Amino acid sequence: MLELLLARYGLTDASLLCIDAKPHILKSGQADGIQPRTMEVLKSLGISDEIENEACQMWEFAFWKPSDDKAKVIERTSVVPEVIPPARFKYEATIHQGRIERILETDLLRYSGRGVLRNTKLLHMQLDENDTEFPVLAETETDGVKRLIRTKYLVGADGAHSVVRRCMGLTLDGESLDHIWGVIDLVIDTDFPDIRRRCAIHSPAGSIMVIPRERIVTGDYLTRLYVQVPGLVDQKGDLIDEEAFKVPRSGRDLRAKVTLEGILQQATNAFRPYSIRPKHHDSIDWWAAYQIGQRVSPKFIVKDSQGIDRPVIHIPSPKGGQGMNVSMMDSYNLAWKLAYHINGISPMIDNLTPLLDTYQVERQSNAHILIDFDRKFSAMFSGEMDIGAEHTYKEFRETFSTGNGFTSGCGVEYPESMVVVRDSPDNATSPVHGTNYLLGVLRPGRRLLNVMLERHADGWRRDI
Ligand SMILES: Cc1cc2nc3c(=O)[nH]c(=O)nc-3n(C[C@H](O)[C@H](O)[C@H](O)COP(=O)(O)OP(=O)(O)OC[C@H]3O[C@@H](n4cnc5c(N)ncnc54)[C@H](O)[C@@H]3O)c2cc1C
Numbered sequence: 001m002l003e004l005l006l007a008r009y010g011l012t013d014a015s016l017l018c019i020d021a022k023p024h025i026l027k028s029g030q031a032d033g034i035q036p037r038t039m040e041v042l043k044s045l046g047i048s049d050e051i052e053n054e055a056c057q058m059w060e061f062a063f064w065k066p067s068d069d070k071a072k073v074i075e076r077t078s079v080v081p082e083v084i085p086p087a088r089f090k091y092e093a094t095i096h097q098g099r100i101e102r103i104l105e106t107d108l109l110r111y112s113g114r115g116v117l118r119n120t121k122l123l124h125m126q127l128d129e130n131d132t133e134f135p136v137l138a139e140t141e142t143d144g145v146k147r148l149i150r151t152k153y154l155v156g157a158d159g160a161h162s163v164v165r166r167c168m169g170l171t172l173d174g175e176s177l178d179h180i181w182g183v184i185d186l187v188i189d190t191d192f193p194d195i196r197r198r199c200a201i202h203s204p205a206g207s208i209m210v211i212p213r214e215r216i217v218t219g220d221y222l223t224r225l226y227v228q229v230p231g232l233v234d235q236k237g238d239l240i241d242e243e244a245f246k247v248p249r250s251g252r253d254l255r256a257k258v259t260l261e262g263i264l265q266q267a268t269n270a271f272r273p274y275s276i277r278p279k280h281h282d283s284i285d286w287w288a289a290y291q292i293g294q295r296v297s298p299k300f301i302v303k304d305s306q307g308i309d310r311p312v313i314h315i316p317s318p319k320g321g322q323g324m325n326v327s328m329m330d331s332y333n334l335a336w337k338l339a340y341h342i343n344g345i346s347p348m349i350d351n352l353t354p355l356l357d358t359y360q361v362e363r364q365s366n367a368h369i370l371i372d373f374d375r376k377f378s379a380m381f382s383g384e385m386d387i388g389a390e391h392t393y394k395e396f397r398e399t400f401s402t403g404n405g406f407t408s409g410c411g412v413e414y415p416e417s418m419v420v421v422r423d424s425p426d427n428a429t430s431p432v433h434g435t436n437y438l439l440g441v442l443r444p445g446r447r448l449l450n451v452m453l454e455r456h457a458d459g460w461r462r463d464i
Contacts, residue, residue, distance in 0.1 A: 001328045002155060004104050005335030007111035008045075011342070016112070017149070019120040019140060025105065026098035028286035029185065031324035032213060032224060033058075033094050036087035037409025038325045040450065041332055043088070047107050051100075055093035056214045056221070058082045061400070062194045064201040073273050074203045082198060084404040085411055085438045088450035088463055092198075092408070094224075095214045097324055119143060125154060125167045127304055135304050153338065155312045157327070168302050180291055182227040182263030185213065187220040187283040192274040195223060200396075205269035222285060227267045229258055229289065258289035300360040309356040312338075322370055325409055334359045354418050362414040373403040411438055414445040 003018035034042070034051060042048040061082050067075035083090045109115050123146070125138040134150035141147070156164025165172075188195060192210075199210040206228040213222035268276060278284055301309045312334065337355050340346040346355035380396045405411015414420050422444050437443040451464045 001104055002157060002331035002335055003112070003116065004045075004108045005331060006339060007108060009335065009339035011339070013112055013114045017114075017117060017151075019117045019122065021119070021121040023119050025101040026096075028096070028098070029183075029288060031097040031100075032185075032211065033092050033325070034100070035092060035325045035407065035409040036083050036089040037412070037447065038328055039089040039093060040087070040447075041329070045107070047103055050103055051093050051095055052089075054214055055095035056212050057091040058094060058198045058212060059091045060197045062197045062199045063396075064194070064199060064203070066202065066204050071273075074201060076194065079197065080401070083408045083410075084401060085408055086440065086449055087408060087410050094211055100324070117142070122158065122163050125164060127302075129305055132306075152342070153309075153312065155334070155338075157331070165297055168299075170297055170299055170302075172297055180229045180258060180289060182225075182229050182258055182266065182287065182289050184225050184227070184260070184263055184267075184287040185222050185285040186225070187216075187218070187279040187285075188223045188225075188276055189279040190271070190274060190276040192271055192276060196221075200400075201270060203270040203272070205272065206266060208267060208270045216285075220279065220283075225263075225267055227263050227270065229263065229266060256289075260284065260287050263287060263289075300364055301356065307350075307352045309353050312356075312359070322374065322407070326367065326370065329409065329412075330359075330363050333363055358414075358417045358419050361417050365415055366412055370406050373399075373406055377403060405438055410447065412447065413437070413443065416445070420445040 003016065006016055034055065039048055039051065042051065059082055060079050062079045063077050064074050065077055067073060069075070081090070082092050105115060120140050120142040123139045123141055125136065127135050128137040128150075129135045131150060134152055136151045136154045138149045138151065138154060139146060140149060154164065156162050158164055195210060196212045197210070198212065199208070201208040201210065208228070209226035211224035211226070213224055215221050264278075301312050303309055337346065337359055341353060341356055346353070377396075377399055380399060400407075416422055434441040437446055440449045442448075452461055453464055454461050
């Protein structure tokens with residue numbers, strides 16, 4: 001995303017290099033949800049058509065909880081809109097992360113002959129200020145061949161185990177909760193009535209999140225299930241070690257014990273009395289066990305001894321279905337500031353780089369708010385609270401509603417800085433009053449709301 005934006009801003013292959021250790025785009029798994037705000041951005045870049053046409057559109061979120069009627073076991077209590085704030089796209093689009101990567105890469109090749117240099121690993125990086133113009137020194141390796149590169153700036157978009165972050169001595173802050181979840185993408189055969197809605201199911205046997213997904217080449221529709229893993233299950237589906245997951249120990253140990261059979265058995269139990277099974281013997285597209293954790297880098301930018309921002313870390317590592325969107329929006333925030341800076345059209349004040357600094361101010365504050373929300377939502381969903389109880393269940397739905405500004409990407413608000421000025425002398429005479437910023441009252445630091453206008457020339461309704 002960042003390379004694409006910088007290439008669109010005019011940086012050529014002569015000055016821009018993007019490397020990736022992976023040989024190709026993601027084949028399966030990981031992120032699958034595009035938020036309305038990310039859609040607005042992809043639309044403005046002219047690359048949203050495939051997603052608009054082929055993604056699954058999640059318009060509604062259904063909540064299920066244990067029923068007082070023992071024969072029913074679980075019951076649906078409400079269906080709410082997936083996207084609450086006004087947005088041009090009033091749904092969340094679900095489509096595989098690999099397709100997003102491919103859409104970005106295809107567009108990148110219109111601007112860059114090289115595209116992403118694959119099979120190339122960053123081994124090490126450091127600041128070496130003997131060269132004041134190109135003070136970042138990076139060692140890379142492609143097919144066993146090592147190379148030293150000098151650069152003015154380096155952006156570490158290298159994921160949760162970032163080499164850049166490690167070389168800069170930055171650790172991730174934040175607790176890592178030991179909730180283990182199993183995740184499966186499959187073509188499902190079921191009589192559960194809400195399988196094409198996003199669902200949060202709290203059943204006596206544990207929690208499940210249902211994410212309806214796009215149609216695949218076989219003509220079938222994928223479904224993603226996030227399944228809470230409370231105990232261990234053997235190949236036959238019998239629970240063998242219920243206590244293991246209650247004892248705090250390393251997440252890696254616990255994750256290693258999760259099996260596909262165990263996840264499927266757990267899902268079968270939690271869906272009861274409805275039945276679920278893979279539609280065909282080869283209907284499982286991908287599965288994994290992962291740990292819910294919320295961590296953030298304490299700094300997004302490291303300065304050189306002159307105070308100039310040099311390596312930039314972008315990954316705040318918030319999970320809970322936000323990571324891909326947050327990462328892309330980090331890039332969107334950073335790209336224009338970096339391009340201005342590289343082209344010398346943003347001010348240096350006292351030899352500092354205040355425009356670039358706003359990247360850290362804006363994206364870090366957003367990451368912290370998001371992580372607080374995610375921690376609360378994850379804890380509730382993972383059953384730390386008695387979700388069957390009516391008051392906590394209500395709180396869970398309210399947490400979803402208030403957090404929707406962030407989960408949709410539409411409620412993000414940046415603090416004051418050189419680019420966000422709230423107190424202007426014009427405020428007193430401004431025609432804009434009110435505080436309902438989410439619903440359209442203009443507020444510096446928030447996105448402009450989408451507005452639909454009818455074009456006078458031909459009556460065509462256009463989104464602005
Ligand atoms: C099971 C699961 C489900 C998820 N679901 C969602 C979801 O629904 N919605 C959502 O928004 N997010 C989701 N996420 C999170 C999302 O996948 C990540 O947040 C997102 O991929 C982060 O993007 P990134 O580009 O920052 O990092 P990554 O996708 O991790 O990419 C990092 C890249 O850096 C490369 N790299 C790493 N180290 C080096 C090195 N030393 N040298 C060269 N290259 C290197 C890697 O090869 C990789 O291509 C999910 C993640 C998982 C695991």
